[in-house]
Amino acid sequence: MRKKERTEAILRRLHELYPETQCTLDIDDNVFHLVVRAVLSAQCTDVRVNEVTKVLFEKYPEYTDFLSAGEEEIGRIIKPCGFWKAKSHYLYEIARMMRDDFGGEIPKTQDELMRFPGVGRKVANLIVSEMFGIPAVVVDTHCMRVSGRLGLSSGKDPAVIEKELMKILPEEEWAAFGHRMVDHGRAVCTARSPKCSDCALSEYCPSSGKKV
Structure with a gap:
């Protein structure tokens, strides 16, 4: 054959x-939420990520809330996902870059997405395919x-x-x-x-x- x-x-x-x-990470209408879940999924199960982000987004649903909360508070909540110091820094920086570099939006191209810390090709492809309908x-x-x-x-x-x-x-x-x-x-x-x-x-x- x-x-x-x-x-x-x-x-x-x-x-x-x-x-x-379907994707085993929870997906809703907020693109930022999937970016957060995907970053947290590194060296962590999707089940654990979904559990932790349910709590995280109940308290801090928008990227601006992450900026107000700060890295230490974000880290406290995401600690069960492992590598929480690095990941909390990544998430805070992603929120900051959304504000400062992308007009409060998540960019729609892989190259721009990979400017975010903690976001490589795999995560970028997941975001564009799941949220923007771009084949990847x-x-x-x-x-x-x-x-x-x-x-x-x-x-x-x-x-x-x-x-x-x-x-x-x-x-x-x-x-x-x-x-x-x-x-x-x-x-x-x-x-x-x-x-x-x-x-x-x-x-x-x-x-x-x-x-x-």
Whole structure:
């Protein structure tokens, strides 16, 4: 089976397995909220981030509230997410830059978003795809691992993997593909001891049954 045919078969199967896939971070109408959640998600579970930000946004719902609260108060609330000193500084600086550099708005391009501290390509792609409807592939650790095992990517660098996937995936699949990689990576294709014998993609996977 040629790579194009195999890719199409994998996409069809992923649609069957995870028809209602979505971002596992909570999303509302406030773009700033998703930026905050995405920054906090570094080295922290999405479940924990959602719990913490529920409390955070009840008290400080707008970026201007973060400026009034200050880094120490923000840090006190986000402490369960880990690395709270760095993250509270990032969030305060993002709020300050929104005020000083972007007219109180979150910018709509990846390059501008990556000017924010704590925001790399992965987070920038998540923001533009989820909030602005701009097609983008979000390459996180699950996407790197699962797409690599499936033979859809060969790079070790997220930027390289992103380009590889953009070449072989239909543009309308870019955002959902990343979410489905997370779904499958958590449920079946785990980092250690992947469940190859239970995997619905095993017939298309060159890594099936191999030691990892």
